[in-house]
Amino acid sequence: MASVTLNKIAKVYPNGFKAVHEIDFNINDGEFVVLVGPSGCAKSTLLRMVAGLESITGGELVIGDKVVNRLPPKDRGAAMVFQNYALYPHMKVRDNLAFGLKLQGLPKPEVEARVNDAAKLLEIEPLLDRYPRQLSGGQSQRVAVGRAIVKKPQVFLFDEPLSNLDAKLRASMRVRITELHQQLKAAGQPCTVIYVTHDQVEAMTMGERICVLKEGRIQQFDTPSKLYNAPANTFVASFIGSPEMNMLDATLSTNGESATAELLGASGAVRTSDLPALAVANVKLGLRPENVLVNASDEAGVLWLDSELSHIEYMGSELFAYFKVGATTITSRVPANQAGELATQKRGDRVRIGLQLAQAHWFDAASGNNLKTSH
Ligand SMILES: Nc1ncnc2c1ncn2[C@@H]1O[C@H](COP(=O)(O)OP(=O)(O)OP(=O)(O)O)[C@@H](O)[C@H]1O
Ligand SMILES: [Mg+2]
Known part of the structure; x- marks a missing residue:
């Protein structure tokens, strides 16, 4: 023992x-x-x-x-x-x-x-x-x-x-x-x-x-x-995960069945089933780099943003791409065989990136605690 x-x-x-x-x-x-x-x-x-x-x-x-x-x-x-x-x-x-x-x-x-x-x-x-x-x-x-x-x-x-x-x-x-x-x-x-x-x-x-x-x-x-x-x-x-999770300031407003997340000057619909039960307006929205898409498609629940490519790190089977939306950097992790156009793009190029809001983690902006698991 x-x-x-x-x-x-x-x-x-x-x-x-x-x-x-x-x-x-x-x-x-x-x-x-x-x-x-x-x-x-x-x-x-x-x-x-x-x-x-x-x-x-x-x-x-x-x-x-x-x-x-x-x-x-x-x-x-x-x-x-x-x-x-x-x-x-x-x-x-x-x-x-x-x-x-x-x-x-x-x-x-x-x-x-x-x-x-x-x-x-x-x-x-x-x-x-x-x-x-x-x-x-x-x-x-x-x-x-x-x-x-x-x-x-x-x-x-x-x-x-x-x-x-x-x-x-x-x-x-x-x-x-x-x-x-x-x-x-x-x-x-x-x-x-x-x-x-x-x-x-x-x-x-x-x-x-x-x-x-x-x-x-x-x-x-x-x-x-x-x-x-x-x-x-x-x-x-x-701390866990590399590259680091994207952590974005956002506000949430719920309206019965539907909810809206506002971030980086844009707003996207979020299913209330994907949200914490607590109604907190000011949140940190955490999104793993694998949940940031680079190839525009009509997928539901994705918030598309215009961004500027900062740089790309080639890791072999995948690549890490860093984008700027205003002053905020957003990291995406893309399998090399799905990089498409991105593989040929250069610093400063405009790229549409898609945030998969359904995969987001929601944290209280004040305490930093996970709103889904901390109550
Ligand atoms: N003898 C000591 N007297 C006063 N403070 C100490 C003493 N030994 C360690 N500390 C402090 O206690 C804290 C924890 O130290 P510790 O060595 O346990 O950290 P650690 O997590 O092992 O860090 P590292 O990853 O650098 O090894 C640190 O702030 C350190 O400065
Ligand atoms: Mg030590």
């Missing part, structure tokens, strides 16, 4: 700065959860509090069925992998893996068996007699993971473990780490994972659930698809 529960956990640093504001969440036994948010939102602080490397100012931290606030790190059943790997430079890989176990006083045969098992699982057997300086970044990263695995922790804590790797290696290590979580489960050594990153792609591809943080507060704790399709507020909506 190694669920991790935070009850009103708070952190005030000695200088008086409150980094974590009474956070509550529960991570299930064996679950893979990602903490994500911009720099300084307190991801590391939270992780270090779970590990026992940082004191807890308020609230209760429960691992399994034990309150662990006052337990030293080694008694919490958690193992942490750091961004800089923190390998001992003067020890061979084998000894780096064995070191913590020897300190615990485990018998030699047990230490050897665990080191060999981990090396096999991570495919680092050929590296066991090398020194850390003789390893590539990706290999060092695997050794750092190995050093956590040999401890047979109930909870794995990762703090941005891939940020020192190049993009390609990062992508393959993402897959390896999620596979490892599955493999350990299959091998009867299930572990709960808390994985910290500021990279939303890493979060979306790895997390079974994702906790989005901002300034020491939870914005939303949900599955990747919920975060994408029903963001709790404008912060989550803008």
